[in-house]
Amino acid sequence: MIMVLETKSEKIMKVANSRGFFYPSAEIYCAKAGFWTYGHLGTRVKQKWENLWRKTFLSLNPYYFEIDDCVIMPEDVFKASGHLEHFNDPLTECKKCHSRYRADELIEKSLKIEAQGLSEDALTKLIQDNKLLCPKCSAELTEVKMFNMMFKLKVGATGQDVMYLRPESAQSPYLAFKREHEALRRKMPMGLAVIGKAFRNEISPRQGFFRLREFTQAELQIFFDPDKIDECDNWDEVKDYELLLYLHNDKKINKVKCEEANKELKLPRFYLYHAAKIQQFYLDKLRIPKELFRLRELSEEERAFYNKIHFDIELNLESLGGFKEVAGLHYRGDHDIGGHQKGSKQKLEVVDENKRYIPHVLELSFGVDRNVWALMDVFYAEEKERTLFKFPPNVSPIDVAVFPLVKKEELPTIAKKLFTELNYEFKAFYDESGSIGRRYRRQDEIGTNYGITVDFDTMDNNKVTLRDRDSMKQVLVEVDKCKNILRELIKGNLKFEDAGESLK
Numbered sequence: 369m370i371m372v373l374e375t376k377s378e379k380i381m382k383v384a385n386s387r388g389f390f391y392p393s394a395e396i397y398c399a400k401a402g403f404w405t406y407g408h409l410g411t412r413v414k415q416k417w418e419n420l421w422r423k424t425f426l427s428l429n430p431y432y433f434e435i436d437d438c439v440i441m442p443e444d445v446f447k448a449s450g451h452l453e454h455f456n457d458p459l460t461e462c463k464k465c466h467s468r469y470r471a472d473e474l475i476e477k478s479l480k481i482e483a484q485g486l487s488e489d490a491l492t493k494l495i496q497d498n499k500l501l502c503p504k505c506s507a508e509l510t511e512v513k514m515f516n517m518m519f520k521l522k523v524g525a526t527g528q529d530v531m532y533l534r535p536e537s538a539q540s541p542y543l544a545f546k547r548e549h550e551a552l553r554r555k556m557p558m559g560l561a562v563i564g565k566a567f568r569n570e571i572s573p574r575q576g577f578f579r580l581r582e583f584t585q586a587e588l589q590i591f592f593d594p595d596k597i598d599e600c601d602n603w604d605e606v607k608d609y610e611l612l613l614y615l616h617n618d619k620k621i622n623k624v625k626c627e628e629a630n631k632e633l634k635l636p637r638f639y640l641y642h643a644a645k646i647q648q649f650y651l652d653k654l655r656i657p658k659e660l661f662r663l664r665e666l667s668e669e670e671r672a673f674y675n676k677i678h679f680d681i682e683l684n685l686e687s688l689g690g691f692k693e694v695a696g697l698h699y700r701g702d703h704d705i706g707g708h709q710k711g712s713k714q715k716l717e718v719v720d721e722n723k724r725y726i727p728h729v730l731e732l733s734f735g736v737d738r739n740v741w742a743l744m745d746v747f748y749a750e751e752k753e754r755t756l757f758k759f760p761p762n763v764s765p766i767d768v769a770v771f772p773l774v775k776k777e778e779l780p781t782i783a784k785k786l787f788t789e790l791n792y793e794f795k796a797f798y799d800e801s802g803s804i805g806r807r808y809r810r811q812d813e814i815g816t817n818y819g820i821t822v823d824f825d826t827m828d829n830n831k832v833t834l835r836d837r838d839s840m841k842q843v844l845v846e847v848d849k850c851k852n853i854l855r856e857l858i859k860g861n862l863k864f865e866d867a868g869e870s871l872k
């Protein structure tokens with residue numbers, strides 16, 4: 369019998385599906401590619417990631433706030449934003465079986481070259497010159513045509529209004545800019561964030577959970593005076609901080625201090641400050657190992673026509689075969705506010721320090737779902753007797769699981785009481801079925817940080833066993849101190865070894 373070894377992606381997907389992280393949407397009918405349901409654990413990871421993102425980026429400036437908006441928007445919005453004309457992916461179709469492919473991806477996979485951003489003609493030529501055929505039935509492929517990725521809706525009883533599902537959350541802050549600028553007393557810079565759904569009719573949403581048709585973005589649009597792009601109030605905080613830059617003409621990761629990037633690479637201080645904060649978010653808060661992180665500069669052909677500076681945040685994900693984009697930092701110039709001023713015929717320019725100007729936009733744009741997958745990839749681990757997710761506490765779905773050693777005497781009653789107390793402040797889980805070893809493994813598999821076991825001694829000494837997921841070390845702690853100890857452990861203020869009496 370031939371043993372087929374599962375790939376890392378398959379292993380993660382198996383745990384994700386079976387344990388309630390995520391699974392195909394509407395799967396009891398006929399699930400469609402690119403649509404996923406977050407289960408009870410995935411929802412917790414997603415919410416924790418979003419809350420950490422909010423805390424990190426909205427605290428950078430007193431005038432960075434979050435708004436919430438509709439996902440269905442009028443056609444005129446997308447005429448002005450350029451999406452109707454430019455939001456296209458290159459499509460090629462099999463002349464025989466009619467399978468459709470994203471031409472640049474097909475070429476990249478077959479020829480191992482970069483093809484993103486090439487024109488229809490250039491892509492067609494590559495397909496024809498290299499005699500690329502349909503991967504399914506080996507028939508010829510059509511010429512490449514651009515395909516608009518927005519979902520079009522007909523709204524109203526007669527369908528008289530053409531509207532679209534927003535393809536990025538970014539448009540909401542641009543549309544709200546005028547009101548919020550007034551409401552926030554005309555302060556600049558001003559930031560408006562949205563964490564919400566975006567929709568794209570992706571041609572090939574095949575990469576499992578990574579390229580979706582309905583997904584969540586966390587985006588912060590910062591409006592500022594273009595003359596002040598090289599100014600930054602908090603520059604001292606980051607000037608000696610080393611960015612991990614992957615420049616497009618260099619193709620390797622370099623450690624570059626912000627000060628050096630400003631002087632040598634001519635990247636503006638306002639941009640670099642936010643790049644440093646993004647890198648710190650990944651390395652310090654999410655604990656992504658340094659070697660898996662890079663800020664990749666996009667070439668002129670790769671970036672959107674309105675982006676003046678564009679670095680993608682990429683993580684090296686074994687399950688996806690290398691560095692993959694999870695976020696971007698885009699200097700979008702006056703494209704957005706200028707475009708909507710023209711499209712809506714409303715005055716959106718501002719008067720600030722006796723100067724009239726169209727605010728420029730710096731955009732921090734994150735795909736939440738991609739980040740959730742990335743966490744599962746980076747923190748997945750296999751050991752002799754178990755698989756686990758080594759999630760840091762700020763993104764793990766469950767903080768602590770409480771177990772009675774056996775279902776005898778007062779043990780379940782004490783354990784349930786402790787569970788109820790802990791579950792108010794933390795996310796706790798109660799489990800009394802199966803051997804204690806199996807219960808630990810089940811929690812390790814989903815990344816629960818700590819386990820607490822109530823045993824017969826607890827009835828005498830009022831102490832329970834606290835177990836650390838990663839080291840599997842155990843310490844004895846008093847029941848009444850569990851809450852404080854967990855709080856300090858989760859905050860990172862206490863080492864596990866110092867949490868109680870060692871049991872090994």
Ligand code: GAP
Nearest residue numbers: 536538578579580583694695696733734735738
């Ligand atoms: N507002 C700018 C914008 O939307 P983007 O590079 O198209 O820029 C930003 O998207 C982020 O959204 C990406 O870095 C990625 O993390 C996420 N994203 C984009 N398309 C996606 C898709 N089809 N499925 C899941 N995430 C996606």
